[in-house]
Amino acid sequence: MFPRLALTRLRRLAVALSLAAVVPAGANVAHAEEVTVFAAASLKTAMDEIAPAFAAETGDRLVVSLAGSSALARQIQAGAPADLFISANTSWMDTLERDGLIRSDTRRDLLANSIVLVAHGKDAEKVTIGPDLDLAGLLAADPSGSGRLAMALVEAVPAGIYGKAALVSLGLWDSVSAKVAQADNVRAALALVATGEAPYGIVYATDASAEDDVSVVGTFPADSHPPIVYPAALTGSATSVAAERALDFLSGDTARAAFERQGFVILD
Known part of the structure; x- marks a missing residue:
């Protein structure tokens, strides 16, 4: 029989090991945040790969909502709480920019397609x-x-x-x-x-x-047809550092590789 103190220490060690198995290396659990991304449906396969990579690197979580760019833009116009918008054309991003619903200084042309x-x-x-x-x-x-x-x-x-x-x-x-x-x-x-x-x-x-x-x-x-360009930008309601990290991550090496594997042309 183990002494009660030894059993307590063993239980604590087991809990610590179980947490280490599920928390990404380098993640700051106390400050982990969720970033809501509204992304064009054509980005699904790439975002399925990018989201867990972002979590592993930062400890923050991407919550990705996929739909037609028009539907997503209208949801943002209606007040949906998105932090980041990736459109499959420039027109819908232009509309949100005219409405003051994106942070214009963060807008970038991310990808091209055919x-x-x-x-x-x-x-x-x-x-x-x-x-x-x-x-x-x-x-x-x-x-x-x-x-x-x-x-x-x-x-x-x-x-x-x-x-x-x-x-x-x-x-x-x-x-x-x-x-x-x-x-x-x-x-x-x-x-x-x-x-x-x-x-x-x-x-x-x-x-x-x-x-x-x-x-x-x-x-x-x-x-x-007009050039097929995917612009990305933070929305006007995005205020967290995690949202800024997410936008930068989309232009980083890990995301670029995921996009290229799906056949996208990198612009940013």
Whole structure:
């Protein structure tokens, strides 16, 4: 039998060891903070990797809310308590800046992307995307009969806005607009193609790489749509040092590597 004092010390040692196993090295537990990040849905895979890396390095926690940039911007306009906003286009960030809802001095262009035409399955035939593409014919040939083109909301969500702009620029929009199946965000549009509910879709190149059940059949020319830029900024309500650390972390080596693995082009 161990003396009572020895047992007490053993229990304390066990507790200390268990805490050491779950608290990141170098973390200041007493001052750990949560940072709420509103991020475009197309950033999901990268943010899934970045959030735990940030926690391991700082002890602070990223709480990431993912949706279409338009929905997130409107939530910030309505007073949602976000600390950091990463948009998939500059327009929504411009809107928040005009409204005085971001800290303009922290705004930076973080990433660039491209849009692609994806098809259900892994062995779809490649096409050349240009004015001569018979996209309507491809949709009509869908064996399932749905013949839908999955896109994010074409008047609100950046991926949809870019996609429509490209189709209009190439003279293809009028022939397929009636067949467009609009989704709340680009990941939802991707899911329609992955599950076979739509034979084709227009998504970011980075989203396509995150889904095993789709294949990229063509990339839209860069000059067929506005540049795809992801700006990031602290919101007007962000006051913590942790939020500033989070924004800086997104430009650091660890985050840059995560973004590059998903196919993003680093701008900052």
